[in-house]
Amino acid sequence: MCRWLAYSGSSVLLEDLLYKPEHSLIVQSMSSTMGAEPVNGDGFGVGWYGERDTPGVFRSIEPAWNDRNLRDLSAHVRSPRVFAHIRAAIGSPVQQTNCHPFRRGRWLWMHNGFVDGFHAMKRDLAMALDPDLFADLEGTTDSEMLFFLALTHGLNDDAPAAVARTVGLVEESARHHGIAFPMQGTIATTDGETTWAFRYSSEGRSRSLFHSTDVSTLRKQYPDMPELHLLSDDARLVVSEPLRDLRGAWQEVPEASYVAIRGGEETIRPFKPLVPAGTA
Template sequence: MCRWLAYSGSPVNLEELLYKPANSLVIQSKHSRMGVETTNGDGFGVGWYGTSPEPGVFHSTEPAWHDRNLRELAAQASSRRVFAHIRATTGSAVQQTNCHPFRHGRWLWMHNGLITDFPAVKRELAMAVEPGLYPEIEGSTDSEMFFYLALTFGLEQDPRGAVAAAVGLIEDTGRRHGIEHPIQMTVATTDGDTTWAFRYSSERHSRSLFHNTDIATLRAQYPDNPVLQELADNARLVVSEPLGDLRGAWREVPDATCVVVHGGGEDLFPFSPSVS
């Protein structure tokens, strides 16, 4: 369906994240190892925080491996917090407004998965979006609708609670339309200071999600690894699939879990939908 990564830590060049790892996101756009589809070529997007209050975003409908502008941008730009996403559409159009990450104010959002049979529930879900937010929806994806439902339920004040409420509404709506498994998701969202990532599905068999282990520990285990020597101790990555094969470098996020990354650490919490 899609692949994504969320980085936080000391400023890093985008090229180090998107191109240089052995199983980089650009490699995954053609040769995903753990995704539903091997190829994720229906566009991509990058979001990053710089000197402005709001993050910058760059979207393209080109396959990530084919876009010269992405290569140029990645070679020059650096940031302390980066979201990147490669897209395999589940039915919506290939257009820039459907590329992740989506932005609202300081917030970024990206999603791998789907709202099952989205056309059947789209109108009802759209009616649940707060009227003042609805005009900001630019594209036609279930992922963007999901974002605006989370914003409606208070994402900016309580991300874990808002995502739980949005998922609860999606499941309740889907099941009233006869849909057995209404949602499949790994989601990442950030306000520029903290990242929240979620792994969940109605069928309890969710898409893959991993986070990196402690960099200082890995550096001690692999003193001759040049990549680890360059990373700061506070570097944290949450990814759809590992960026390399270094033993001990990655931990799978358990199903029905929220990962909260702040500063140089992360906390894991159980996640379940809530119904108001």
């Protein structure tokens, strides 16, 4: 599958997130320890928020470990909110429009997992999109389709409800096609103010997902780690797998749950799909 991270807090250089941790996302692109595949070399993407209303995005089909432009960019770009994703394709083409994170307006979206039976359901799902959004669907992945379905179902107004309706629609379509366990994975999305990260699968065996422990607690636990003193108290990370082996630094997001992070406030709530009204 894929690996990803979502950061919010004090402004940091991208390289501090992508390269410096001992088990950084770049290391994971070559040697993931908790993913379905150890190598995630089918492209990457980084999204960040700066001085403009909409986020910047840099995506490439190069392996993350081998892209000099990413290395240079990461040493110069600083941001208080970052999404980063490394891709392991499982059927869709390796092309830039299929690399995460996906962007529309102020929103970013990324996914680790798959929609089983997507080929059979693709027409049904596409027909459920808001007609005003359909023309902007650029790639061929189930992940981008999920994003546009969430936008259709009210992502701008209520992100958890929109994702619940999106997953509910996928599962209802799968039922008509005789597909038992269509949804698998973790999803992250942000509007630049709040980050939501979801862990869900139809089978109840989701891909791994962790959130970081409160930074002030970690400073007390590891007083000799200078990098912890560079972070604000509201700094938070959500990751597919931990970036370094620090006891007590990571908490697993429970199965069928989502975490919402806004400033220093972090909440975890149950996640349950909801079939949209009027779905045939």
